[in-house]
Amino acid sequence: MLFTDLGLSEPILRAIAEEGYTSPTPIQAKSIPAVLKGGDLLAAAQTGTGKTAGFTLPILQRLSSTKSHHSKRVLRVLILTPTRELAAQVQESVVTYGKYTDLKSAVIFGGVGANPQIKAITAGLDILVATPGRLLDLMSQKCVSLNDIEILVLDEADRMLDMGFLRDIKKILAALPQQRQNLLFSATFSTEIKALADGLLNTPELIEVARSNSTNEAIAQLIHPVDRNKKHPLLARLIQSNNWKQVLVFTRTKHGANKLVTQLEKDGITSMAIHGNKSQTARTKALADFKAGILTALVATDIAARGIDIDQLPHVVNYDLPNVPEDYVHRIGRTGRAGSNGVAVSLVCVDEHQMLRDIEKLIKQKLPQEVIAGFEPDPNAVAQPIQLRSQQHQQARKPRPNGSHSSGAPKKAPAKRLNPPKRSFKH
Known part of the structure; x- marks a missing residue:
């Protein structure tokens, strides 16, 4: 047609x-x-x-x-x-x-x-x-x-x-x-x-068009079991050893996004965070730089990432698994588009084992796991409670002094690619 x-x-x-x-x-x-x-x-x-x-x-x-x-x-x-x-x-x-x-x-x-x-x-x-x-x-x-x-x-x-x-x-x-x-x-x-x-x-x-709990077959999904305090060095290792050039990284909280950016920058990995506490100017610049290839890693929370649409994004990393299983499908769906292949990697610690089971139940498949040498998880580690998403939303929805909500838009959308190829479009 x-x-x-x-x-x-x-x-x-x-x-x-x-x-x-x-x-x-x-x-x-x-x-x-x-x-x-x-x-x-x-x-x-x-x-x-x-x-x-x-x-x-x-x-x-x-x-x-x-x-x-x-x-x-x-x-x-x-x-x-x-x-x-x-x-x-x-x-x-x-x-x-x-x-x-x-x-x-x-x-x-x-x-x-x-x-x-x-x-x-x-x-x-x-x-x-x-x-x-x-x-x-x-x-x-x-x-x-x-x-x-x-x-x-x-x-x-x-x-x-x-x-x-x-x-x-x-x-x-x-x-x-x-x-x-x-x-x-x-x-x-x-x-x-x-x-x-x-x-x-x-x-x-x-x-x-597609069942909401289905994942794109063009996306290679992989779980890396790891202790919570070794997630950052493992992510840095994956980016550097695989020479990844464009990685969208999801964290559970705004604080976690900021902390991870600081750590990655110290490793020499160019990165910026986007979340609700960032100014609109900062969010727009981060997204534009990421699309242009200036940034290697864009670290985002779920709410801030909604609306990000990047053609041929090669890698998505769940630094933290989402509390709601459907959000996993939304996250990884940003790769493997327009006929291209994508990779979705999740770093899973003992705290997130139940989340992983919920995700696998939703998508009706067991996700492959690979332990990276040097990052083997402690078999005796004890799970710690994770902040619920609803608590974050209550914070995110605090009204501004003028009574408006914390929703807005960039003054200018990021520039589109020139001379796009003939294909079905994804706008």
Whole structure:
């Protein structure tokens, strides 16, 4: 199947072709026709499947082919995302593929000044990409009206619930017109997501590209048993002895990410951390430097990493196993994309044995283990309790002094590669 088979207009097809893409990914092939029909949609799609274009392309098509009944430009589409990085990525997709239409869009987010965002809204928009906290701030100031919204998108809805945005989402929904098209995208169809969908969607079309508990066969998964105090030297050994050039490393806490970066830098391994306590400027620079190959290791927490989309990322390392098994699938899914192979390595200490069993139960496979010489774990080591993720979220969700939430977006998304090859795209 080609994009030319999906009922998209010439201006949109021209923008797609200029990006070097010809064929849709599976989620795009299913979601684009569904959105064009005008009905509600519930889609399970993980990061890296191309879901962003799966809704931005048909939305651009619908808006450009139907005129608003208002004499002036009014806001017709609202796209809600959980993080600033993802908001920027979605806005980039809207701008890129809508450049030959006359549609106007903007992105709003916390962590940066609101005045330029208010100015963009006042000038007139068709599409608004927003994180919930900043949107509610501007709604309370009467700076944005949702009275004419025709299409609502909840992107990565599972992560929004995970980050505590349910109350915010309900406040936003209450301000929307009753008659509208609703599109809900989630990595999983959890009980909470089904409850949200039941209250939001009207006889939706269901799309599930891959089971949420499945892992990509292009990803080689490996467990290295190791004592907790030897994880850092083992990681340094793996990077240096294998000459790894680009490694995305996951830690459980912000403090752990900072500590690991300091240790790796002492080993001569260029690295930076991204997490909720980092300034947006620092997060944007770290991600851009990592994509450009300036950094060898990018150390991230789960929440900060959501929205990171890097083509052909070769290595993902679970320095700490995630407390929630589904997050393991999300993490390692950032490698092995676009037809390339990837390696996902997990450093597992005695504290994490139950987490490993939960992950293997979820993905229905026993992961291979390899003990590295010199890093054999102490057979008499006793497990210690691990901080629960919910405790971290309570800390992460503390309101800022101005009442906004700690969600925002970079002023500028990282530069895209020039002259991308012809392939299915992953935006």
